Amino acid sequence: MTQELTGKEVADKIHEGLRARIAALAEAGVVPRLALVRMGERPDDLSYERTAIKRADALGIETVTCVLDGSAAQADIEGLIESINQDASLHACLLFRPLPSHIDEQAVCDALSPDKDIDAVSLLSLAGVFTDADSGFAPCTAAACREVLDFYGIALEGKKVAVVGRSLVVGKPLAMMLLRRNATVTLCHSRTADLPAVCQDADIVVCATGRAKAFGKAYFKAGQVVLDVGINFDEEGRLCGDVDFEAVAPLVAAITPVPRGIGAVTTSVLMAHAVAAAELAGKTG
Amino acid sequence: MTQELTGKEVADKIHEGLRARIAALAEAGVVPRLALVRMGERPDDLSYERTAIKRADALGIETVTCVLDGSAAQADIEGLIESINQDASLHACLLFRPLPSHIDEQAVCDALSPDKDIDAVSLLSLAGVFTDADSGFAPCTAAACREVLDFYGIALEGKKVAVVGRSLVVGKPLAMMLLRRNATVTLCHSRTADLPAVCQDADIVVCATGRAKAFGKAYFKAGQVVLDVGINFDEEGRLCGDVDFEAVAPLVAAITPVPRGIGAVTTSVLMAHAVAAAELAGKTG
Numbered sequence: 001m002t003q004e005l006t007g008k009e010v011a012d013k014i015h016e017g018l019r020a021r022i023a024a025l026a027e028a029g030v031v032p033r034l035a036l037v038r039m040g041e042r043p044d045d046l047s048y049e050r051t052a053i054k055r056a057d058a059l060g061i062e063t064v065t066c067v068l069d070g071s072a073a074q075a076d077i078e079g080l081i082e083s084i085n086q087d088a089s090l091h092a093c094l095l096f097r098p099l100p101s102h103i104d105e106q107a108v109c110d111a112l113s114p115d116k117d118i119d120a121v122s123l124l125s126l127a128g129v130f131t132d133a134d135s136g137f138a139p140c141t142a143a144a145c146r147e148v149l150d151f152y153g154i155a156l157e158g159k160k161v162a163v164v165g166r167s168l169v170v171g172k173p174l175a176m177m178l179l180r181r182n183a184t185v186t187l188c189h190s191r192t193a194d195l196p197a198v199c200q201d202a203d204i205v206v207c208a209t210g211r212a213k214a215f216g217k218a219y220f221k222a223g224q225v226v227l228d229v230g231i232n233f234d235e236e237g238r239l240c241g242d243v244d245f246e247a248v249a250p251l252v253a254a255i256t257p258v259p260r261g262i263g264a265v266t267t268s269v270l271m272a273h274a275v276a277a278a279e280l281a282g283k284t285g
Numbered sequence: 286m287t288q289e290l291t292g293k294e295v296a297d298k299i300h301e302g303l304r305a306r307i308a309a310l311a312e313a314g315v316v317p318r319l320a321l322v323r324m325g326e327r328p329d330d331l332s333y334e335r336t337a338i339k340r341a342d343a344l345g346i347e348t349v350t351c352v353l354d355g356s357a358a359q360a361d362i363e364g365l366i367e368s369i370n371q372d373a374s375l376h377a378c379l380l381f382r383p384l385p386s387h388i389d390e391q392a393v394c395d396a397l398s399p400d401k402d403i404d405a406v407s408l409l410s411l412a413g414v415f416t417d418a419d420s421g422f423a424p425c426t427a428a429a430c431r432e433v434l435d436f437y438g439i440a441l442e443g444k445k446v447a448v449v450g451r452s453l454v455v456g457k458p459l460a461m462m463l464l465r466r467n468a469t470v471t472l473c474h475s476r477t478a479d480l481p482a483v484c485q486d487a488d489i490v491v492c493a494t495g496r497a498k499a500f501g502k503a504y505f506k507a508g509q510v511v512l513d514v515g516i517n518f519d520e521e522g523r524l525c526g527d528v529d530f531e532a533v534a535p536l537v538a539a540i541t542p543v544p545r546g547i548g549a550v551t552t553s554v555l556m557a558h559a560v561a562a563a564e565l566a567g568k569t570g
Contacts (some may be wrong), residue, residue, distance in 0.1 A: 127412035131453055158478040166464055168416055175472070180449060182476040184483060187460070191467040193443040198469060201486070 003152070003254040005227075007144075007264025010151040014268040015059060022060050025282070032070065032278035033062040034118075034271075035084050035093040039077060039103070040070025055267045061274055064090065070100050077103060079110050085113040090272040091281050092118045115280065118189050118273035120173065129173045132180050137273045142174040143185050144265035145206060145227050146181075148256060154204070154225050156181040162199050164188045164215075164242075165208035174206060181231035195219070207242035215243040217251055226255040229262050288437070288539040288568050289562065290512075292429075292549025295436040297555040300344060306560050310567070317563035318347040319403075319556075320369050320378040324362060324388070325355025330381035333552075337379065340552045346559055355385050357513045362388060363396050370398040377403045377559040377567050400565065403558035405458065414458045417465050427459040430491060430512050431466075431552035433541060439489065439510055441466040447484050449500075449527075450471045451495035455514050459491060480504070492527035500528045502536055511540040514547050 025032060034056060038045050049065065056063045066084070068076055077099070084093050093116045099105045109121035117125045120139040128136035136141075149156065161183045165171040175185045188198055190209070199205045199219040205226050207215050212232035220226065231241030241258030249255050256262050310317060321342060323330050334350065341348045351369070353361055362384070369378050378401045386392045394406035402410045405424040413421035417539075432440065446468045450456040460470045473483055475494070484490045484504040490511050492500050497517035505511065515527030526543030534540050541547050 123409060123412040123416065123418075126415055127408040130411055130415040130457065131408065133408075158476050160478075160483075172415065172461070172464075176457075179472050179474075182474070182475040184471060184473050186469060186471040187464055188469050189467070191443055191466075192469040193445075198445075 004249075004250050005148055005152050005225075005254050005256045005261065007148065007256070007261050010144075010148050010265045011268040013051060013151060014147065014265070014272055018272055018275050021093060021279065025058070025275070025278055027249070028282060030278055030282055031060070031062050031190050032092070032275050033064060033090050034274045035064045035066055035090045035116075036096070037066045037068075037077075037080060037093060038082070038096045039068045039072060039099055044115075048096065051267050055271055056158050056274075059271055061195060061271055066142045071102075074103055074107070077108050081108060081111045084116065086113075088281070090116065091278040092116050094119055095121055097121070115284075116277060116279055118270060126168060126173065129176050132176070136278070139169045139173050140269045140273065141262065142177060143269045143273075144262050145170070145174050145229065146177055147265055147269060148227065148262060149204070150224075150252065154254070156183040156204075158182060158184070159203040160184050160186070160201065160281060161204040161206065162186045162188055162202035163206045163208065164192075164195070164199065165206075165210075165229070167208065170206075170208040174208075191285045209240055209242050211242055212240050213242070213244040215248065217244070217247050219252065220248050220251070220252050224249060224254075227262060228256050228258050230258060231263055287534050287537060289534075290437050290510075290539050290541045292433065292541070295429075295433050295550045296392065296553040298436060298552050299432065299550070299557055303344055303553075303557055303560050306564065310560070310563055311345070312528055313567060316345070316347050316566055317377070317560050318349060318375050319559045320349045320351055320401075321368070321381070322353075322362075322365060322374045322378060323381045323568040324353045324357060324384055327381070328370055333381060337555060340556055341559075344556055346556055353510055356387075359392070362393050366393060366396045369401065370396075373386045373566070376563040377401050379404055379555060380406055382406070387515065400569075401562060403555060403562055411453060411458065414448040414461050415447055417461070422561070423462060424454045424458050425551050425558065426455050426547065427462060428554045428558075429457070430459055430514065431462055431546050432554060433512065433547060434489070434510075437539065439539070441468040441489075443467060443469070444470050444488040445471070445486065446489045446491065447471045447473055447487035447492045448493065449477075449480070449484065450491075450495075450514070452493065455491075459493075466498045479492065494527050496527055497525050498527070498529040502532045503531075505533050505537050506542060507536060507538070507541050509539075511537050513541050513543050514545060515543060516548055 053063050074166040114124045118137045125136045163175045166189045179185050196218045200221045208229035228241035234240040317323035338348050381484040399409045403422045410421045448460050451474045481503045485506045513526035513528040
């Protein structure tokens, strides 16, 4: 029987832990406050923003929505980030990306204080992931993958993991995080020769390419654990992952569905990072 | 016939390119100047320092040796780094490591300006390697591995590379640099299950563990390219690599010897970075 690694149970457990920590912060007179920074009105950003606000409300985390016009200047968005850095009442900041094309996005990301950078957009935060630093936050989607593996008791020590996709939001940071847990990690991508064979050779396969249903049966074998990080739309306009779930699920030991898989955990990780940022601000502030 | 990938030819070619660039700098009235920063009198540091000064002299790069007592305080070494950052006549800085155990080494490394950090000791430099930034320098040993592969025309695109060792001076940064060149990279380490099989499965194997002659015939197969980054001493006190060269060389297609391999290129890469730092200072200064 294939195990479906659904995200809801993972998210529920994260929320359970967060409620106790948010209550403890409340006793100290602190409500975690999260700034949501958006330029323009991209539908993807608006959708993520709604999800984040709803989740934050349910947990008792305050959100502050900061919106700039899509045509705003570099100095405007950098000034906004700087004001968030300076505002001690804001513990965390989520910056919706990509920013408009006239903006130097990395400069904006790097302007954000690492203490508030709960999705690892700045170079310093990413450096922390690369060097196994114990400070700073990892990108939420990569962290969500690790949460799912841990919740379902999937061992990493000495296991072969194939990570397909080398982005800075999933592939590369996740590779570093799994390496730290003593997995043997192979970083694969569009130029990998015989990708099906490389995937079949692994114990755990993470698909993070953003290509709808690109991974069919040929990529997998019995006994594997599959994490599908893709959020795409198929030809009929339905939400789907990178993996052809119908074809692959019967073959492997365990697989995350899309929707209701990794994506269902990412927002919870974001909230966990916001709470951790509030706790840290209390200790150092 | 096994090809011996000796470092001298690689270093010679690097020097040839550098001489022209150093001459061009001289016409603009600039002599590249490299600060060598050492605490105490560790024999390894003194040996590397001698090599660096000799190489720099031969090329026409000035070196400035900055030595602190091994018992100097954190503020002393950080103050020295800060003075190097401020000194426009110094283009580059090599910090001998490890620093004495009473020093917070990462804080010292992070104090160094990325423009002068020619061996990628600071978090920001490492972040640049992780994110494929076009600015900043890579760790010299990792860069030396790439130089050797390029000099001998060993293709990386689509090739499987096993990198054994996950340090921040070789394993992790080299993995990122080879990934950028579209290799499929597996990061292995002491906890990798069945390491011989993982190494045998690769087209190129990089051994960077610091364990003398730990890699015997069982790890390799015909046709492979082997880079041996180890600099160790065997039971008889002779310099040797991580690979049992005598046993492995006849089996594989190409292999770097120790000594006369990667190590012979590292100091040349250091000089190339120092020259590049001087060139950049001229453009921005």
